[in-house]
Amino acid sequence: MSTTLQDKKRPEFKNIHVTQIIRYRLPAGGFASFLHRFSGALMFLALPLLLWLFDLSLTSEISYGKLSALLSGWFVKLVLLALAWALLHHLVTGIRHLLLDLHVGIEKEAAARSALLVHLISLPLTLAAGLKLFGVL
Amino acid sequence: MAANIGRKRLVVGAHYGLRDWLAQRITAVVMAAYVMVFGVYAMFVVPPGYEAWAGLFAPLWMKVATLLAVVALIYHVWIGMREIFMDYVKPTWIRLCAYVLTILWLAACAVWSVQILWRV
Numbered sequence: 001m002s003t004t005l006q007d008k009k010r011p012e013f014k015n016i017h018v019t020q021i022i023r024y025r026l027p028a029g030g031f032a033s034f035l036h037r038f039s040g041a042l043m044f045l046a047l048p049l050l051l052w053l054f055d056l057s058l059t060s061e062i063s064y065g066k067l068s069a070l071l072s073g074w075f076v077k078l079v080l081l082a083l084a085w086a087l088l089h090h091l092v093t094g095i096r097h098l099l100l101d102l103h104v105g106i107e108k109e110a111a112a113r114s115a116l117l118v119h120l121i122s123l124p125l126t127l128a129a130g131l132k133l134f135g136v137l
Numbered sequence: 138m139a140a141n142i143g144r145k146r147l148v149v150g151a152h153y154g155l156r157d158w159l160a161q162r163i164t165a166v167v168m169a170a171y172v173m174v175f176g177v178y179a180m181f182v183v184p185p186g187y188e189a190w191a192g193l194f195a196p197l198w199m200k201v202a203t204l205l206a207v208v209a210l211i212y213h214v215w216i217g218m219r220e221i222f223m224d225y226v227k228p229t230w231i232r233l234c235a236y237v238l239t240i241l242w243l244a245a246c247a248v249w250s251v252q253i254l255w256r257v
Contacts, residue, residue, distance in 0.1 A: 037217075087172070
């Protein structure tokens with residue numbers, strides 16, 4: 001053996017550190033996947049809020065009125081809009097994942113295209129939800 | 138349990154990886170169906186106001202359908218959150234606490250939603 005481990009300069013791969021996240025450019029698929037995880041975690045954290053709102057909406061006419069008053073506040077509307085985005089994004093990217101599982105659009109180019117397409121579907125739907133929420137539609 | 142896949146590959150383990158993978162997809166389909174049918178119906182068909190909204194959840198089949206969606210949601214959330222904890226929370230003690238709290242919290246949410254639904 002003429003070469004030892006010290007002779008060869010082998011490439012070294014390390015995990016990305018938190019401080020590198022901003023500079024790290026993910027491919028479209030990775031970005032969509034990250035947002036899928038992020039939106040899921042967001043909805044998990046919002047679960048008590050959503051159940052509480054659901055409870056208010058069904059318990060009685062009085063609690064329904066309380067909910068209506070609550071929903072007229074802009075901050076609550078903004079929170080719900082964020083959750084609407086989370087749901088729509090999670091749903092659309094989830095359908096993409098299911099299609100990939102079925103080997104639909106699994107080729108590199110097709111997968112990269114669909115990873116951008118999910119935003120083109122979920123963002124306008126979120127906009128529509130926002131317009132409805134803020135009473136424009 | 139260990140079984141040979143093909144001639145060479147020995148598969149070992151508890152097999153909950155495949156089970157969770159499959160369960161996450163099945164629960165996703167259940168929820169997607171519920172959300173899309175219910176969402177469109179509630180938004181465009183049900184008139185505004187408490188009477189119509191509460192009336193939607195009055196029939197038993199609607200309570201059962203909604204509860205099935207909630208159960209699917211909770212199993213789905215558990216698999217997803219467990220995955221997140223496995224990726225980012227390394228100290229065993231903290232991870233175990235996160236698991237336990239998540240399970241307790243999700244179980245509480247399930248009970249809460251039963252109470253909400255069956256009070257209508």
